[in-house]
Amino acid sequence: MKLSYKSVLPFAISLLSHLQKAVDELKKKGVSLDEKQFSSFVKKQISSWEPTINGIKILDDKTRSHAVLFIAGVALNLMKGSKNE
Numbered sequence: 001m002k003l004s005y006k007s008v009l010p011f012a013i014s015l016l017s018h019l020q021k022a023v024d025e026l027k028k029k030g031v032s033l034d035e036k037q038f039s040s041f042v043k044k045q046i047s048s049w050e051p052t053i054n055g056i057k058i059l060d061d062k063t064r065s066h067a068v069l070f071i072a073g074v075a076l077n078l079m080k081g082s083k084n085e
Contacts, residue, residue: 003053011051011058015071018046022075035076042072 022042026033046067051058059067 001054007054011053014049014051018042018049018071019074021045022071023078026075026079035072038076039068039072042075043068046071 022038022045025041026038029038046064049059049064049067
């Protein structure tokens, strides 16, 4: 299977939206927010997210758990990094 930017772009845009919501939550609550509590926020935020690529659902339970860690981790790293600038 060859992936094109056109087939992946809707997923990338929705991922960006979830990442932005996570960053906004950190701005509102503070970067020192408990990481487990923050991961719970992200988990709830993406609980009904059903992204597809080429019509194929790409999140199963395991992948969704990894997505929570990815989104939460990237948001935390962005906010921690922006404090150091």
